[in-house]
Amino acid sequence: MKHIIATFALICSAPLTAMGQDISTGATLYQRHCATCHGVEARGNGPMRPALLLQPPSLRDLATRNDGTFPVIRVVSRIDGRDPLVSHGSPMPVYGWYFEGDDTAIKAETGQPILTSKPIVDLMAYLQSIQE
Numbered sequence: 001m002k003h004i005i006a007t008f009a010l011i012c013s014a015p016l017t018a019m020g021q022d023i024s025t026g027a028t029l030y031q032r033h034c035a036t037c038h039g040v041e042a043r044g045n046g047p048m049r050p051a052l053l054l055q056p057p058s059l060r061d062l063a064t065r066n067d068g069t070f071p072v073i074r075v076v077s078r079i080d081g082r083d084p085l086v087s088h089g090s091p092m093p094v095y096g097w098y099f100e101g102d103d104t105a106i107k108a109e110t111g112q113p114i115l116t117s118k119p120i121v122d123l124m125a126y127l128q129s130i131q132e
Contacts, residue, residue, distance in 0.1 A: 002020045026126025029119055033095060034059075042130055066113045070128050072108045079123065116117070 031040070037052065037063045039045040042059040049055060077083035081094030102118035 018032045021125035022122045023125045023129050025119070025127075026122035026124070030126050033098075034123075039105070042127070058132045059127055060130050062127065065072060066109075069109050070131065072106065072124065073110070073114060074122050076106075076108075076114060076120055079120050080116055 017019065023081045030042070034042075035046055036054040037048045038059050039056075044058040046056060050110075055102075055130045063073065066074075079094075080096030080099070096117075099117040099119040103115055104118045104121045105113045105115050106121055106124075108114050
């Protein structure tokens with residue numbers, strides 16, 4: 001029980017981003033899984049753009065479009081499939097199953113801890129690092 005309380009206290013006192021996040025790994029994951037639609041520079045201009053029913057947005061201004069706060073919950077939910085997005089007449093690729101395992105708790109913009117996988121935390125760290 002003491003271990004659970006200590007872990008919860010650590011999560012609640014952690015900064016907005018996860019401990020041990022790896023922006024470099026996130027950049028690699030982005031290029032491998034996201035750039036085809038969102039573009040190499042994450043400006044929404046990937047080579048698949050013309051074939052998509054819904055145009056992929058730029059991912060470089062997520063914080064700007066959210067009143068200056070990076071939308072952790074929305075980003076994690078879109079990637080892992082908790083909040084699927086329809087594109088090209090079918091759901092945006094959901095990578096939650098692909099990135100399963102290695103559960104990591106992060107602090108959302110609301111201050112609440114949310115659980116996701118380490119690769120999604122790394123990808124989110126990369127997206128946070130490219131905000132303009």
